[in-house]
Amino acid sequence: MQEQIDEDDQNLRELRNEWGEDVYKAVTKALLEINEVNASGRYAVPEIWNLKEERRSSMKEIIQYLIKQLKTHKRKRKRH
Structure with a gap:
């Protein structure tokens, strides 16, 4: 089931x-994404975003990033 935007909405x-048109498209896209993530409440839910590719980050990407940050932090700590 997929929600549709009411084109006749005042x-x-x-x-x-x-x-x-650009602002209209941005708002309707945001409404659809809010409903996709949290249809029960229609309130914003924080997400991790891949800015380079303009999409939500996958769990795999998030974990890879965290591991990379952890390794970098460990290297910096050993030098001090």
Whole structure:
């Protein structure tokens, strides 16, 4: 089941008219992502983001990053 945006929503029409298509697309994309992550509450949930690829980071990427940071920290600690 996938949620769809109501194109006839008054607020979204006003947003599109006042701010343009780019802002409208950004807002509708954000609404869909909020519902995908937390449909029950529609409140924002923090996520780790891959900025280079403009997408959510996978758990594998997160763990690899943490291990890399830990190894770097250990090397710096040994030098002091």
